Amino acid sequence: MTRSIIFFLVSGLLFAASCTSGKKALQQGNYDEAVYKAVKRLRSNNTHKKSQETLGQTYPLARQWHLNRIKNLEISYERFKWEPIAREYALLNTLYDEISRCPGCLSAVASPVNYTMEYESAKLKAAADRYEAGLLALDKGKSGDRNEAKIAFNHFMEANNWLRAYKDVTEKLKEAEYYASINVIVEPIPMQSQALKLSNEFFDNKINEFLLQAPVNRFVKFYTVKEAKRLGITKPHHVIQLAFDDFVVGQTYMHEKEMALIKDSILLATYEVEVPQTSTQNAASTSSKESKVTICHTVPGSDKAQTLEIAESALKAHLEHGDKMGSCNSSSPQPGSGGGTKKDVRKVYGQAKATMHVFTRTVESKGLLDFRILDGFTKRVISQEKLPGAFVWQSQWGYYNGDQRALEKQHHQIIKNKEVPPPAPQDLFMEFTQPIYQQLTAKIRQFYTNY
Incomplete structure (x- = not known):
C-alpha cells in the first residue's frame, strides 16, 4: 500500500475528529x-x-x-509481514507530517521522528516478498495450473504497487497473464435466409462489440474467427457457437x-311547442290533448326521407332510430304561432x-437461439442453453355507423388511425433478437466473470 493511500485513510480520521483537545480519546487509548x-x-488556536x-x-x-x-x-512468521510493517511506518510518518506542519504543536513535541528510510526499506522488502511468491506461482502456472498463474499475476501486481517497476515485474505481469488467460473464439451465426443477412450481421456485430470492447474478465480473451x-x-x-433453432419473421x-x-341518458333533442295560455281550470281540461311535433323520418331500408307530424310520446323512439327534428326541408321544427299561446x-x-x-393487424416475429460453449480441444459441450425472443407489432383502425355520441374516447382514436404497413422483415428480425441479445450477454458475463 502506497504512502498516498495511507494518507487518505488518515485524512478520514482527521475529518471525523471533533474540535476537542483529544483528552477523551487519550483516556480511551485511541x-x-x-x-x-x-x-x-492547535491549528485553530496555537496556544491552547x-x-x-x-x-x-x-x-x-x-x-x-x-x-x-x-x-x-518483525519476529513473527506471518507471510508478507513487511506489508503491515510498511503501513505502520506510513502511519508514523503521517503523525510526523501533521505535527511538523503545525507551529503550535512543536511547542508540545519539539522533535517528532521521521521514519521515511524505514518505510522505504519496508516497501522494498514487501515488494521482494510478493515478487518471489509470484515466481513460485508462475512456475506452477507454466506447468498448466491456470489458477496458480492467476495467483502469480496478483502477486506481481502487489509487488508493482509497493515499488513501481520492481526488477522485471512488468514483463512478469505479461507472462503471468498469458498463462492465466483462456482464448475463446465466437463463431458467426449461420443464416440461410439471404433476405435477413444484413440483420444477422448486425446482431453478430453487437455481440462481438460487447465481448471485445467491454471485457468480462481480464483472463478471458474473446476473438472472432477472422481475428x-x-x-x-x-x-x-x-x-462459442450460436445458431437459431427456429425463427419466424x-x-x-x-x-x-x-x-x-x-x-344511455343522452340528450337527443331540444324543441319548442306552442301551448295555449289558459287558466288553471282550462289547463286541466286541455291537458289530455297531446302536442304534435314535426320530424324528418327516414324510411327504413332506403335513403328516402319524409316529413311527419307525430305525437310527442312517439318522439323518443323516432329520435333513437335516427330521425331528426323538424321538416325534411328545414333543420329545425316549425312551431306554429297564434294568439293565446306560449312557447x-x-x-x-x-x-x-x-x-x-x-x-386489427398483428405481426409476430420470434425465434429460439441455441447458445453453446464447447471445449476447444475435446469439443465437449461445457454449457448449453436455449434463449427465446419475440416481438409483436400491431396496428388497429376502424369506422362506425350510427350516432357518434355512443362512442367513447378510445373509439374515436381508433377511427382516426389509418391502416399502415408493417415494418420491413430486417427490422422485425432485429426487434425480436433484442431480448435474445440481452439474455445472451448476461449469460456470457455470468459464466466468465470469475472464470
Missing part, C-alpha cells in the same frame, strides 16, 4: 485519534494549553504503540370485430346507438 484532535485544535498537554502526552504513546507493533511483526486466424490461434480453449394475423355501442321548451333523453367495426 492514541492516533487523540493526536489528530489535538493537532486540529489543554491541547498542548494532550499532544505532549499522546505522541510518545502513539509512537511507541506503532513501534511495538512493528517489533512484534483468431490473423493472430494464429488455432487451438482455442473454448468455442412477419407472421401476420388479421382480425375484424363488430361491436354494438349503446350509451314551452322541452328536452328528449334516450339512447345513442352505433355499430363499431375494428380491424
Whole structure:
C-alpha cells in the first residue's frame, strides 16, 4: 500500500475528529485519534494549553504503540509481514507530517521522528516478498495450473504497487497473464435466409462489440474467427457457437370485430311547442290533448326521407332510430304561432346507438437461439442453453355507423388511425433478437466473470 493511500485513510480520521483537545480519546487509548484532535485544535488556536498537554502526552504513546507493533511483526512468521510493517511506518510518518506542519504543536513535541528510510526499506522488502511468491506461482502456472498463474499475476501486481517497476515485474505481469488467460473464439451465426443477412450481421456485430470492447474478465480473451486466424490461434480453449433453432419473421394475423355501442341518458333533442295560455281550470281540461311535433323520418331500408307530424310520446323512439327534428326541408321544427299561446321548451333523453367495426393487424416475429460453449480441444459441450425472443407489432383502425355520441374516447382514436404497413422483415428480425441479445450477454458475463 502506497504512502498516498495511507494518507487518505488518515485524512478520514482527521475529518471525523471533533474540535476537542483529544483528552477523551487519550483516556480511551485511541492514541492516533487523540493526536489528530489535538493537532486540529492547535491549528485553530496555537496556544491552547489543554491541547498542548494532550499532544505532549499522546505522541510518545502513539509512537511507541506503532513501534511495538512493528517489533512484534518483525519476529513473527506471518507471510508478507513487511506489508503491515510498511503501513505502520506510513502511519508514523503521517503523525510526523501533521505535527511538523503545525507551529503550535512543536511547542508540545519539539522533535517528532521521521521514519521515511524505514518505510522505504519496508516497501522494498514487501515488494521482494510478493515478487518471489509470484515466481513460485508462475512456475506452477507454466506447468498448466491456470489458477496458480492467476495467483502469480496478483502477486506481481502487489509487488508493482509497493515499488513501481520492481526488477522485471512488468514483463512478469505479461507472462503471468498469458498463462492465466483462456482464448475463446465466437463463431458467426449461420443464416440461410439471404433476405435477413444484413440483420444477422448486425446482431453478430453487437455481440462481438460487447465481448471485445467491454471485457468480462481480464483472463478471458474473446476473438472472432477472422481475428483468431490473423493472430494464429488455432487451438482455442473454448468455442462459442450460436445458431437459431427456429425463427419466424412477419407472421401476420388479421382480425375484424363488430361491436354494438349503446350509451344511455343522452340528450337527443331540444324543441319548442306552442301551448295555449289558459287558466288553471282550462289547463286541466286541455291537458289530455297531446302536442304534435314535426320530424324528418327516414324510411327504413332506403335513403328516402319524409316529413311527419307525430305525437310527442312517439318522439323518443323516432329520435333513437335516427330521425331528426323538424321538416325534411328545414333543420329545425316549425312551431306554429297564434294568439293565446306560449312557447314551452322541452328536452328528449334516450339512447345513442352505433355499430363499431375494428380491424386489427398483428405481426409476430420470434425465434429460439441455441447458445453453446464447447471445449476447444475435446469439443465437449461445457454449457448449453436455449434463449427465446419475440416481438409483436400491431396496428388497429376502424369506422362506425350510427350516432357518434355512443362512442367513447378510445373509439374515436381508433377511427382516426389509418391502416399502415408493417415494418420491413430486417427490422422485425432485429426487434425480436433484442431480448435474445440481452439474455445472451448476461449469460456470457455470468459464466466468465470469475472464470
